[in-house]
Every structure is written in C-alpha cells, then in structure tokens.
Amino acid sequence: MAEAIDKKEFKRLRKESEKGIWRKYTRLIFKAKLPWKWLTFLVFLNIGSMQLSLMFPQYAQKVSAGVLTNEVIFGTVAVIFGGVLSSGIVRYFSKLTMYKVDISYRSLIWQRLMHSPLSLFDSVKPNEMVSRTANDTSTLSSVVAGLLPTLVGMVYSVYYIIDVLFGYDWRLSLGLIVYTPIYVLALIWYGKWNYRTLKHTHNRLASLTQFLSELLVSIPLIKSFNTERKEEKRGKENLQKYYKASMRQTIINWIHTPMISILTLVMDLFVIVFGIYLVSNGSITIDIWIAFFLYVGMYFGILETFGFMFIQLKESQGASSRIAILLESDLEQYERNRSVEDTNRNLVFDDVSFGYGDTKVLENVSFTVKNGSKTAIVGPSGGGKSTLLALVQQLYTPSEGTITYGDAPIGDYHLTDWRRMFSFVAQDSPLLNGTIRDNIVYGVDREVSEEEIKEAARAANALQFIQESPQGFETHVGETGANLSGGQRQRIAIARALLRNAEFLLLDEAMASLDGQSEQAVQEAMEKLMEGKTSIVVAHDLSTIINSDQIVLINDGTVEAIGTHKELCQHSELYMQFVEYLSQSSVS
Ligand SMILES: Nc1ncnc2c1ncn2[C@@H]1O[C@H](COP(=O)(O)OP(=O)(O)O)[C@@H](O)[C@H]1O
Ligand SMILES: [Mg+2]
Structure with a gap:
C-alpha cells in the first residue's frame, strides 16, 4: 500500500x-x-x-x-x-x-x-x-x-x-x-x-x-x-x-x-x-x-x-x-550609482551575517578598518576568515547587515571600480595556465616594463627560482600552476599583487607556504608595500600580527575579540592560546 x-x-x-x-x-x-x-x-x-x-x-x-x-x-x-x-x-x-x-x-x-x-x-x-x-x-x-x-x-x-x-x-x-x-x-x-x-x-x-x-x-x-x-x-x-x-x-x-x-x-x-x-x-x-x-x-x-x-x-x-x-540566473551588476573617487575612507562591517547556502558561516560580524591601517584577522581554520575577504571584494553578498565604505554601502560602487581597489593574494594562490610572466602581469591594466616585472619578482623573493628555471620568465606553470611548488606559486601571486600596487591589500595567509628564510624576505617586501596603505591580512605569523593596528579574532563565524596585541593578551583567553601555539610552532 x-x-x-x-x-x-x-x-x-x-x-x-x-x-x-x-x-x-x-x-x-x-x-x-x-x-x-x-x-x-x-x-x-x-x-x-x-x-x-x-x-x-x-x-x-x-x-x-x-x-x-x-x-x-x-x-x-x-x-x-x-x-x-x-x-x-x-x-x-x-x-x-x-x-x-x-x-x-x-x-x-x-x-x-x-x-x-x-x-x-x-x-x-x-x-x-x-x-x-x-x-x-x-x-x-x-x-x-x-x-x-x-x-x-x-x-x-x-x-x-x-x-x-x-x-x-x-x-x-x-x-x-x-x-x-x-x-x-x-x-x-x-x-x-x-x-x-x-x-x-x-x-x-x-x-x-x-x-x-x-x-x-x-x-x-x-x-x-x-x-x-x-x-x-x-x-x-x-x-x-x-x-x-x-x-x-x-x-x-x-x-x-x-x-x-x-x-x-x-x-x-x-x-x-x-x-x-x-x-x-x-x-x-x-x-x-x-x-x-x-x-x-x-x-x-x-x-x-x-x-x-x-x-x-x-x-x-x-x-x-x-x-x-x-x-x-542573475548576473553580477557592474554598473552602479557611484564610482570610487576617494580611496581614503573607512571600511565598516556592520552586523554582517553570511552563509554559503543554508549553513551560516559568519554571524553578526562588526568591525572597522580605518583608512591607512593594518588589520590582522586571526583564528582557527574554518572560522570564516577567507569568507570575510571574499565579502570585502563583493564576490558574495552578505545575507544580513551591511558593509560600508565612506558613507555608502559597498554595493553602491561600480563593481569594476571596486575590485580594482584591491591587491589580493588568495590562500591557495591559484595560477592560470601560461608562463610565469603572464601570471605576474595578469590583471594589471597598464603598461609594465621588464624592469618592473623583475623588481616585483625580486621583492616577492621569486626572482632567484625564476632565473634558475631553464626558460626564466617564459617558463610554463602548467594547469593551475601544477608545475610549481606551493611556495613558488605563492611568491608569484605576491609578485602579482606587488605589481598591481592597489590602494588596498588583502592577503590571505600569504606567507603560509614559505619557509623561514624566504618568509622574512617577503615579509620585508610586504611591509614596504603596506606602508601608507590599508590592509586586511589573514595571518598566522606572530610578527605580522603584533605589528598590526588592530587584530580581529574570528572563531566559528563570530568576532571573539578585537583590539591590539596588548589588549587581546589581557582580555582574550583564546587569543592567548593562539599566540602560545604560534610561538611554539615557529620555534620548532
Ligand atoms: N565555496 C564554499 N561553499 C560552501 N562552503 C564554503 C565555501 N567556502 C568555504 N566554505 C565553508 O565556510 C566555512 C568558512 O570557511 P573559510 O572562510 O574558508 O574559513 P577560514 O579561512 O577561516 O579557514 C568553512 O566551514 C567552509 O567549509
Ligand atoms: Mg582561509
């Protein structure tokens, strides 16, 4: 029946x-x-x-x-x-x-x-x-x-x-x-x-x-x-x-x-x-x-x-x-009311919630990124840090709450204008099939000289391995960069970000696959790059974290604590554990 x-x-x-x-x-x-x-x-x-x-x-x-x-x-x-x-x-x-x-x-x-x-x-x-x-x-x-x-x-x-x-x-x-x-x-x-x-x-x-x-x-x-x-x-x-x-x-x-x-x-x-x-x-x-x-x-x-x-x-x-x-399906709307004329404003997350599909990933996230400041996002993996950077670039739209830039929601700005504002180094540093040079100049919409490309590669600590490859800058990286190691890919992605030289930097664990030595060299280049610019950095290295103007601790989709290194050391148990863990792992 x-x-x-x-x-x-x-x-x-x-x-x-x-x-x-x-x-x-x-x-x-x-x-x-x-x-x-x-x-x-x-x-x-x-x-x-x-x-x-x-x-x-x-x-x-x-x-x-x-x-x-x-x-x-x-x-x-x-x-x-x-x-x-x-x-x-x-x-x-x-x-x-x-x-x-x-x-x-x-x-x-x-x-x-x-x-x-x-x-x-x-x-x-x-x-x-x-x-x-x-x-x-x-x-x-x-x-x-x-x-x-x-x-x-x-x-x-x-x-x-x-x-x-x-x-x-x-x-x-x-x-x-x-x-x-x-x-x-x-x-x-x-x-x-x-x-x-x-x-x-x-x-x-x-x-x-x-x-x-x-x-x-x-x-x-x-x-x-x-x-x-x-x-x-x-x-x-x-x-x-x-x-x-x-x-x-x-x-x-x-x-x-x-x-x-x-x-x-x-x-x-x-x-x-x-x-x-x-x-x-x-x-x-x-x-x-x-x-x-x-x-x-x-x-x-x-x-x-x-x-x-x-x-x-x-x-x-x-x-x-x-x-x-x-x-x-809906398309992204590129043409909007405002163009980004003035890049000296604050970026404000106001009670932002978001999920891929039905499961909530971020919940009631609020913080302000002051113009010219450096914000470090830290926290356990899977907490929603990368998602946060995706929301900033308007790759996804919050389901609740707003992100504003200056006096307007970021959704009001022309989308191409908006995305042009950022130099982004993604966590997995994906590359396109093509040569190393293609990948470094990708998305840079101005004429770049040979010297500039070389300089960016040098600053990203990539020049040495590029020059050691038989075809130098013309080396093919393979499908999604499969012919290169994780660290090499990352350095190329960093060189790309350096060359793009946008007002706003978004780095998602950009140093993660670098060894101690290259990390230090790249770190210096990044510090130089970040000078006078606004940056949001998802970081796992103590020096970056300590040197930032504010630290946002994200745990399981919510903001656990916000403040400077000193403040968080006093107030947040989780942060203390995190720092302890980082200092141990960097010693070993
Ligand atoms: N494209 C996606 N589709 C569905 N779920 C996703 C996607 N990207 C990330 N997630 C989920 O969202 C949560 C947060 O991910 P993510 O922002 O990458 O965390 P983090 O960068 O802090 O490690 C995780 O549970 C992850 O599984
Ligand atoms: Mg991530």
Whole structure:
C-alpha cells in the first residue's frame, strides 16, 4: 500500500517538474541571437525538397496507368534525381546553420559564465559546467537548426498528402485520418518512455564521468593511502550502474522498430484489403490505388520521423533545462550609482551575517578598518576568515547587515571600480595556465616594463627560482600552476599583487607556504608595500600580527575579540592560546 502511494506521489512530482517545460523551452530557444535568415532559408529549402518527393507518387501513378508521354518520363526522372539532390543540399545547409546556432548558444553561455556571481559556481560543479557548455548546447542547436525547419516541411507535407488523398477516394482517406491519432499517441507514449530512460542513462553517465575525473586528480592521495582497491571497487560499481541503465535503454530502442512495423502494418492491411475491394467494384482504378498506397507509405514515414523528433525534442528539453539554469540566473551588476573617487575612507562591517547556502558561516560580524591601517584577522581554520575577504571584494553578498565604505554601502560602487581597489593574494594562490610572466602581469591594466616585472619578482623573493628555471620568465606553470611548488606559486601571486600596487591589500595567509628564510624576505617586501596603505591580512605569523593596528579574532563565524596585541593578551583567553601555539610552532 505504502508503495502505491509512493508511486502516485512520484508521478505527481514528475508531472510538477514537467509543468511549464514547453514555455521555458521556447523562452530559452529565443534567448540567443539566432541566424534567422539562414533558418528561414532552411525552411523553404525543406519545403522545396519535400515537394519534390511528394510529386513522385503522382508520376508513378501516370506511369502505371500507361501514360508514357515525354513529359511524364522526363518528370519522373527529374523528380527522382531532384529528390536525392535536394535532400543532400538540405543536409548540408542544416549542418551549416546548426554550427551557427551552436556558436551563438555557446558564446552566450560563456559570456554569462564570466559575469555570473561566484555562488553559481558553488552550486554547479566544473565538470558539469563543461558538459553543459559542450554537450547540452549541441543537443539544443541540433534541434533548433535541424528539427524545427524540418517540422515545418513535415506539417506542409502531411497537409498536402491528406489533400491529395481525399481527391483520390474519401473512404480510404477517412480510414487513414481515423487511424492517425492512434498511431501518434503510441509514438508519443513511446517517446516519453524513451525520454525518461534516456535521462536516467544520461545521469548515470554524468555521475560516472564526475567520479572518474574527480578521482584522477586524486591519484597521489589514493596511492599514499593505499586505497587503490577501494576506489577500483567504487569505480566498478559506478560502471555497473551505467551498464544497467544502458542495457535498459538498448531494450527500449529495440522495441521501437517492431512497434512501428506493427502499427504501419495495420494501416497497410486496411489500404490493401479495402483498396482491392474498391478496385474490384470499380470505384477506383488500379493506378490510383498504387498512388494511394505510395502516399500512405510516405505519410507514415513522416509520422515516424515526427515520433523520432519528439524524442529528440524531449531530450533537448533535458539539456535545455540544464542550460536554462545558466542562462536565467542573475548576473553580477557592474554598473552602479557611484564610482570610487576617494580611496581614503573607512571600511565598516556592520552586523554582517553570511552563509554559503543554508549553513551560516559568519554571524553578526562588526568591525572597522580605518583608512591607512593594518588589520590582522586571526583564528582557527574554518572560522570564516577567507569568507570575510571574499565579502570585502563583493564576490558574495552578505545575507544580513551591511558593509560600508565612506558613507555608502559597498554595493553602491561600480563593481569594476571596486575590485580594482584591491591587491589580493588568495590562500591557495591559484595560477592560470601560461608562463610565469603572464601570471605576474595578469590583471594589471597598464603598461609594465621588464624592469618592473623583475623588481616585483625580486621583492616577492621569486626572482632567484625564476632565473634558475631553464626558460626564466617564459617558463610554463602548467594547469593551475601544477608545475610549481606551493611556495613558488605563492611568491608569484605576491609578485602579482606587488605589481598591481592597489590602494588596498588583502592577503590571505600569504606567507603560509614559505619557509623561514624566504618568509622574512617577503615579509620585508610586504611591509614596504603596506606602508601608507590599508590592509586586511589573514595571518598566522606572530610578527605580522603584533605589528598590526588592530587584530580581529574570528572563531566559528563570530568576532571573539578585537583590539591590539596588548589588549587581546589581557582580555582574550583564546587569543592567548593562539599566540602560545604560534610561538611554539615557529620555534620548532
Ligand atoms: N565555496 C564554499 N561553499 C560552501 N562552503 C564554503 C565555501 N567556502 C568555504 N566554505 C565553508 O565556510 C566555512 C568558512 O570557511 P573559510 O572562510 O574558508 O574559513 P577560514 O579561512 O577561516 O579557514 C568553512 O566551514 C567552509 O567549509
Ligand atoms: Mg582561509
């Protein structure tokens, strides 16, 4: 009983999720700039090509009636060759248009991705993002450029055929019309069934790909922890699930042919038996009957293609609903009321709360970063320090409370202006695939001399290792900087920040992967850089912390204590523990 209810509920949910899907679908299709001229051309090309095929039975009828005039013979040959030729031309232009549509969707998606807020990338995994831009768009464009123009041609043909058939004999035609809904309904039912299985297979494949690509980057971890066998087993399980889904899909695909054959056979029998009866009692001639038979074959051929298109259409709906999330999500607003004219203001966190999704990460955080001062953020890991720096750069927006700069919320400033204000060194110092030089000058929008680049590298204590690499500044860093060590990456990120030389510095554990010696050298460069500038530094080294104007101790998303080193030593137990821990670890 319980199972029956579950099934009902499941059906209801499925209906719910499919509601409005056609409307959403058409909205999505028209979102990109489509090559309308090409599409229109394709529609006419399709109709023309169909028209040629549609004329064939009429010539066949004349030939079988023994009318062998030059015009008939020439016409028959022309219709046959024209049909073959034109279907080739249609295919060629379909492909051409499809690529045009494809490029159009892909550029649109790419453009949207670049301007989407970071939160979108938290909810959609990179692999999935790739599959959306690659596979889903091509599914969609093959429908838009391939199916839709064909559909117009098909509707035209069906209309044409029915019109001609009624001219031949109304009783046979009526039988055909009555039978059509049965045929179409069967096709639609099958199409839906097929679509659901396809979706299931698609999901299985997606999770398999996800699994494999995630594991492949963790090979060193797997080897270190001897988990090869365990992962092998998990992989096999995933493969097995995919295999089962594919098998089911194959069976369903297989059913298609016998189903169509039986459905067509019923109608064919009707035309044959009833047709012969009509011929024998003289109601129609045999050549009419032949033409009729040929047209019925074409008619069902078209309906069958329609069924096939229906499956493709449903499939592309799945693809489109995944793309729709990308195309209909909010974009970052770059143009706003204010430009940042004066950079000598205070940055104030006022009762700020924030969470990624539902879990709260920061709660009621308040503090002020005075212009020209140095603020150190300290605290246990996972407390929300990096998140704080993300909020400052407006990578995310607080869910409650405000961050103000001068007399306005930071959300009022032009976003590009705002982000230009900062030199940021991220915790994991990600690099882009390219050379060391590309990475140092990345995002610096002024001309920089060779000397300046060298100077920045020297100050970041990176010059030595760069010059020791065989290609110097032209050394390729590999994907996300994989060819370099953590410390080297960090120093390049620091050199980039130095070169950018913005008014406001945001450093997220910038010294974390440096050894004692390079740390000291870089520290000096940073101190010099910070002079007279405003900075927020997430730090784990005592000297940076002690030298700052204020220290904000963040624990578990809340501000535990604020003050100078001296003040915190007097008031905060946690801070004392923290300092103790740091001094011990720096000795060892
Ligand atoms: N992009 C994200 N999506 C979801 N949760 C996140 C994300 N980034 C960080 N978190 C979570 O937010 C909390 C604070 O993280 P973070 O600001 O990086 O802390 P800290 O820098 O102090 O170590 C952690 O629990 C972390 O798991
Ligand atoms: Mg962090």
